[in-house]
Amino acid sequence: MREPITISFSGGSALLLQSNSSRFDEQFQKRIWSLATDLQAAPGFTETVPGMNNILALFNPEEIAPEEARRELTERWAKAQPLPRRGKTVEIPVIYGGQNGEDFKPWARHCGLAPLEAAQRHAAGTYQVAAIGAMPGFPYLSGLDPALAIARRSTPRLAVPVGSVIVGGAQAAVMPQTSPSGWHIIGRTNIALFDPHRDEPSTLAPGDIVRFTIEDVWL
Amino acid sequence: MAVKVISPGLSTSVQDLGRPGYYHLGIPEGGGMDRFATRIANLLVGNDPGAALLEATFMGPELEFTEAATVAVTGGELPPKVNGEERPTWESFPVKAGDRLSFGYLKGGARAYIAISGGIDVPVVLGSRTTYVLGALGGFEGRVLKAGDELPIGAGSGKAGKSLPANLRRPQISPAELRMLPGLYWHRITEAAGKRFFEDTWKVAPEADRIGYRFRGGAPLEFVEREQPFGAGSDPSNIVDACYPYGSIQVPSGTEPIVLHRDAVSGGGYMMVGVVISADMDLIAQLQPHTPAKFAPVTLDQALAARADNAKLMARAEEYLAG
Numbered sequence: 113m114r115e116p117i118t119i120s121f122s123g124g125s126a127l128l129l130q131s132n133s134s135r136f137d138e139q140f141q142k143r144i145w146s147l148a149t150d151l152q153a154a155p156g157f158t159e160t161v162p163g164m165n166n167i168l169a170l171f172n173p174e175e176i177a178p179e180e181a182r183r184e185l186t187e188r189w190a191k192a193q194p195l196p197r198r199g200k201t202v203e204i205p206v207i208y209g210g211q212n213g214e215d216f217k218p219w220a221r222h223c224g225l226a227p228l229e230a231a232q233r234h235a236a237g238t239y240q241v242a243a244i245g246a247m248p249g250f251p252y253l254s255g256l257d258p259a260l261a262i263a264r265r266s267t268p269r270l271a272v273p274v275g276s277v278i279v280g281g282a283q284a285a286v287m288p289q290t291s292p293s294g295w296h297i298i299g300r301t302n303i304a305l306f307d308p309h310r311d312e313p314s315t316l317a318p319g320d321i322v323r324f325t326i327e328d329v330w331l
Numbered sequence: 332m333a334v335k336v337i338s339p340g341l342s343t344s345v346q347d348l349g350r351p352g353y354y355h356l357g358i359p360e361g362g363g364m365d366r367f368a369t370r371i372a373n374l375l376v377g378n379d380p381g382a383a384l385l386e387a388t389f390m391g392p393e394l395e396f397t398e399a400a401t402v403a404v405t406g407g408e409l410p411p412k413v414n415g416e417e418r419p420t421w422e423s424f425p426v427k428a429g430d431r432l433s434f435g436y437l438k439g440g441a442r443a444y445i446a447i448s449g450g451i452d453v454p455v456v457l458g459s460r461t462t463y464v465l466g467a468l469g470g471f472e473g474r475v476l477k478a479g480d481e482l483p484i485g486a487g488s489g490k491a492g493k494s495l496p497a498n499l500r501r502p503q504i505s506p507a508e509l510r511m512l513p514g515l516y517w518h519r520i521t522e523a524a525g526k527r528f529f530e531d532t533w534k535v536a537p538e539a540d541r542i543g544y545r546f547r548g549g550a551p552l553e554f555v556e557r558e559q560p561f562g563a564g565s566d567p568s569n570i571v572d573a574c575y576p577y578g579s580i581q582v583p584s585g586t587e588p589i590v591l592h593r594d595a596v597s598g599g600g601y602m603m604v605g606v607v608i609s610a611d612m613d614l615i616a617q618l619q620p621h622t623p624a625k626f627a628p629v630t631l632d633q634a635l636a637a638r639a640d641n642a643k644l645m646a647r648a649e650e651y652l653a654g
Contacts, residue, residue: 120515123606124634126576128515148355161354161574168574170354173635174642245574246596248357248466288357289466306356308456308468314356 119186125173127185130166136254136282140165141242142194145318149195150188156181162318164242164252164283197319199241204286204301204322206235206277210330212300219279219296222262231329233257234298239284239322249288249306249314253322256284268294275300277324288314301327332398334447336480337431340392342540345451345470345482346444348381349593350459359577361461361469361593364541364616365442367501367645368406372446374652375403375423377489382450383460385476387443388540389619391434392476394445396426401448401489407440407617422494440503440617441539449487465542465594499648506532506623507614509590509607510637511580513628516602520585524553528588528604529626536587537620541594544615545587546624552585552604578612579603580626588626590615610637 122128129147131140144167148160151169156176161168171181208231209216220230239255246252261282272278272293278285280295287293288305305315316322348369349362363369363386370380378384385392391409403423404411411418412433418424420443426432434443453460453471462470471480517525531549538545575581579591581601590607592615607615608629618624629637 118515121512121606121631122514122576122603123512123578124608124631124638126606128574159352159354163574166574168354168576170576173638178631178635244355245357248463248468250357291465306466308466313457 117189119182119189121178121182122168124178125171127169127171127182128166129169129185129189133165136165136242138240138254139194141254142197143189143192145197146195147189147192150192151185154184154188156184161245162243163245164254195319199317199320201321201323202303202316203325204277204303205325205327206231206299206301207327208234208277208299208329212273212275213277213298213330215296216298216330219262219298223260225259227331228329230260231299231326234260234279234284235324235326237284237324239324241316241318241320241322243318244314244316247289247291248308249316251285251305251316251322253284256282258282262296264294265296268292272297273300275302277301332400332449332484332486334451334482334484335395335397336476336478336482337393337395338478339476339480340387340434341390342388343385343392343476344462344464344474345383345453345460346386346462347383347460350457350461350463350469353457354574357596358457358463358466358468359594359596361463361541362459363444364593365406365444365613367613367648368442368444370645371421371495371648371652372403372405372444373450374649375405375421375489375493375495376401376446376448376487378446378448378450378487380649382446382485383453384444384446384451387434387445389437389441391443391445393431393433396428396430396432398428400426400484401491402426402432403446403489403493404443405446405495406442406444408438409440409443410435410438411445419494421497421500423489423491425491437619441619442616447484448489449485452483452485463594465596493652495648495652499644499651501613501644503614503617506625507618508625508627509611509615510627510629510634511605511607512631512634514579514603514605517604519555519602520604521553521555524550528552529628532623532625533588535618535620535622535624539618539620541592543581543589543591543595544618545589547587549588552582554585575603576606578607578609580605580607592616608634608637610634610641
């Protein structure tokens, strides 16, 4: 039988634990959150970075031998129970299409839907923040309607504007800052997702619920 | 006390020993890319090793001092000049009010560290004064320096004439040998391609910055066939987004390896063939474009031994400067 997870070293001071399944699994993700919290108190571990379907655990090899760290991680994972975390709900109003959503129509066409219908289905979903990462405050959202999935662009854009509402593969997200990205831009929001001068710099945290609302649709 | 920026150089930013602990918000640790040079420059001017200083890339800035201070320049061989007169590197020297600090052409390495007694007193953002340009946060207004900027300097007094002898510095060897731990996606490339990866001499590409160093000139990687995971991109080098630490070697499209450095994002969708060991990351910070480099596989034990050696080199230098 295939092991459900793989734990491997990423260099001499980090371990990556990841699911062997390439599909998103809510229960698995909840165990990741639980492990992330648990590891904060583990001696020798310096930082944990929950990803989607995976978690990176950084440790100080002067405090804990790498093989010891691997054993520790393996044992703590075995004990990790799904953390029934349901955070705050954040509403994100979206202007779909137009010049701020240049992939909106081709995306709708790819999904075999009329543009308005595609926007409605995107806004009908309940999304959950699986992880924050890739750039300050960037939320990896689970819960995209499979009918709305689309492979990433073969050539990433060098500057996708802040506030862009995007889809890539089976994932949805919002750009917290202007950055390169290979995801498709379907709309724009004015909600700020990141401000380093706030007590909580990131608007969203793992477990939070996101709902998109239709502010307008440019057809 | 302040320092006026007359001209900024090519890419000069405020750095310190970084902003650890925010990976989970998508913020990399950052900080001086050459940690050894960062710490030593500060110690030479009597600062805490983690004080904020300037990191200048390839070309130095021109600065004017409003008050007297002690200055030291370490890292790449970027010869400092005070009012046009050359000063040594790796040695502290005094500047008076009204003096101008400029730099000659880079003679070796890639990045110079300019420490000023008292340190650069920009606001602390999320625990550090380091500039993270991509996230527009920290440092001086979250960006590289521009002409006309005025940098606030903290209170401090250094002693001129303090220096670190060459035998206590890290030697720069050419071609650079970058030791790496083969990573979890190593099995995704063919055995022959893996062998070539270590045999080939690579060259630093012009796209080499704080985010990552791209290498060119070796054979493209050949991938083992696989079924594309859902959620990953269509290229064979795509994986489902994963987190990766700095030092990770990505090979987008399998053609040119990129070693992620201090400002790299905390995750992404390209497979990592391995991780350059922490002891060699300072070395990369000092590689100019077109410099030859080879990758060499090491074991975890060798990586840890190298890490300990690196710490010893640092401790010896610190001990010398404290004495």
